[in-house]
Amino acid sequence: MSIIQSVSSFVKNIGSGIMSYFRLTPRLAKLIGLEIFVFGTFIAICVVISEGIMRIPDSPKPGLNFLFAALKVGISLLLIGLWTGVWYYLTKRLMKNDRQKNKEKEENK
Amino acid sequence: MAPTIAPIIIYILSFITPFIITLLGLPLHIKLMHKRGISGVDIHKEDKPKVAERGGIVILIAIILSSVLMIILVNDPELRLSIGIFCITVTIAGLIGLVDDIFNLSALLKPFLLLFASIPIITSKRYKPEPILPFIGKTRLTIAYIVLLPFIIAVPANSVNMLDVFNGSMATTTIIVLIAVFFSNMIVFGNGFDQLDNSGLTYVFVLIMVGTLLAFWIFNRYPAKVFGGDTGSLAIGGALGAIAVMGRLEVVVIIAMIPFIMNAFGIISSVKGLLERREMTRPTKMTKDWKIESTRDRKAPITLVGLVIQKGPLHEKDVVKTFNVLAIVSAILAIVIAVLTNLSGVVS
Numbered sequence: 001m002s003i004i005q006s007v008s009s010f011v012k013n014i015g016s017g018i019m020s021y022f023r024l025t026p027r028l029a030k031l032i033g034l035e036i037f038v039f040g041t042f043i044a045i046c047v048v049i050s051e052g053i054m055r056i057p058d059s060p061k062p063g064l065n066f067l068f069a070a071l072k073v074g075i076s077l078l079l080i081g082l083w084t085g086v087w088y089y090l091t092k093r094l095m096k097n098d099r100q101k102n103k104e105k106e107e108n109k
Numbered sequence: 110m111a112p113t114i115a116p117i118i119i120y121i122l123s124f125i126t127p128f129i130i131t132l133l134g135l136p137l138h139i140k141l142m143h144k145r146g147i148s149g150v151d152i153h154k155e156d157k158p159k160v161a162e163r164g165g166i167v168i169l170i171a172i173i174l175s176s177v178l179m180i181i182l183v184n185d186p187e188l189r190l191s192i193g194i195f196c197i198t199v200t201i202a203g204l205i206g207l208v209d210d211i212f213n214l215s216a217l218l219k220p221f222l223l224l225f226a227s228i229p230i231i232t233s234k235r236y237k238p239e240p241i242l243p244f245i246g247k248t249r250l251t252i253a254y255i256v257l258l259p260f261i262i263a264v265p266a267n268s269v270n271m272l273d274v275f276n277g278s279m280a281t282t283t284i285i286v287l288i289a290v291f292f293s294n295m296i297v298f299g300n301g302f303d304q305l306d307n308s309g310l311t312y313v314f315v316l317i318m319v320g321t322l323l324a325f326w327i328f329n330r331y332p333a334k335v336f337g338g339d340t341g342s343l344a345i346g347g348a349l350g351a352i353a354v355m356g357r358l359e360v361v362v363i364i365a366m367i368p369f370i371m372n373a374f375g376i377i378s379s380v381k382g383l384l385e386r387r388e389m390t391r392p393t394k395m396t397k398d399w400k401i402e403s404t405r406d407r408k409a410p411i412t413l414v415g416l417v418i419q420k421g422p423l424h425e426k427d428v429v430k431t432f433n434v435l436a437i438v439s440a441i442l443a444i445v446i447a448v449l450t451n452l453s454g455v456v457s
Contacts, residue, residue, distance in 0.1 A: 024431050027420050031413075032438050035367050039442040042364070043243065043449070050244035077253060091371045092378040095411040 165341025
């Protein structure tokens with residue numbers, strides 16, 4: 001086999017490999033959507049923390065300042081916790097909905 | 110005092126050493142396991158072949174030996190200590206996996222024991238309680254961070270363990286996560302390969318893991334000749350957690366591991382808590398043409414595989430490809446997080 005033939009079969013193999021990945025992607029639309037949603041909400045939370053919570057000015061009184069700092073961390077952690085909760089809930093819903101659809105399909109058969 | 114070795118040589122060696130150890134070690138391990146009858150049936154194949162188990166032992170040995178070599182080659186005592194701590198953390202996670210492989214730990218005990226894998230990092234203070242977030246920068250969490258730290262090791266370890274269900278799935282998906290971490294480290298800390306400091310050490314850890322996993326994949330890909338077992342998956346997951354903490358890339362690792370975490374969420378929510386794989390009803394069965402389809406059993410856990418095959422049965426190789434697509438998407442998102450962190454100019 002000449003070098004050109006080997007290279008062309010190598011490129012073909014890679015091409016068909018990539019195509020096989022693309023063929024599978026439509027099955028994953030919902031999951032990819034959820035991934036992007038999780039990412040997007042995380043970014044949104046970061047913006048809220050950066051532009052909102054972090055803008056709360058420091059207090060000149062040390063005791064009050066500590067309270068403010070603790071409050072900032074607390075609210076931020078609460079938001080991150082909420083984000084994780086929503087992520088968990090949506091994953092659960094997505095998976096349960098799909099199981100329900102499957103069951104209905106089976107029954108219709 | 111050892112002569113100073115150029116960082117680039119250390120980076121190259123940190124990839125090549127575990128690769129060669131795993132590549133040479135696995136054939137011997139496979140022979141030994143078959144000889145001792147420690148093998149499992151690959152139920153996704155028509156001829157039900159017997160596959161050598163506990164390949165994770167070689168993974169663990171490769172990581173330990175490569176870490177020892179790096180400790181010898183690196184001159185800075187602080188960096189040496191960090192490599193040692195990384196190695197001990199991964200070893201603890203791997204040994205918990207080995208105990209599970211041999212004695213079958215309960216579903217609650219395994220994650221509980223994994224919480225202790227973080228002790229070396231905590232006691233040696235190889236962490237900064239300042240996770241870096243995009244737009245915000247360094248956040249000072251001090252106490253909250255120490256409370257959360259054990260989970261940053263235990264959660265990835267268990268998540269990787271839960272997704273290690275098909276030939277080559279664990280190796281390829283974790284390699285994708287590690288590649289994302291590699292580039293994110295480059296983007297966030299703006300490091301090249303000309304120096305070896307704390308963030309440079311992240312490259313060393315990532316390269317050790319990629320070298321090991323690449324060689325493991327050669328034997329674990331379809332049709333598998335060896336299974337990693339819990340030893341392998343917990344060691345690799347533990348390593349991802351350790352890299353996240355020691356490399357200060359917690360957020361990047363979380364985003365890159367979205368498919369793993371989603372799978373874990375699905376399982377936990379459907380079986381209402383933690384159950385060992387052996388205690389759960391199988392969510393999949395094989396079709397006549399040896400494709401994977403859902404059992405539609407209500408008692409079975411809802412997994413990522415279940416979602417992927419709900420539109421119709423898929424061949425095992427294609428299921429792994431779908432995992433890879435999901436891992437690639439989350440890897441891209443993780444790199445976007447790194448870019449946003451860098452653009453915000455919040456890391457000094």
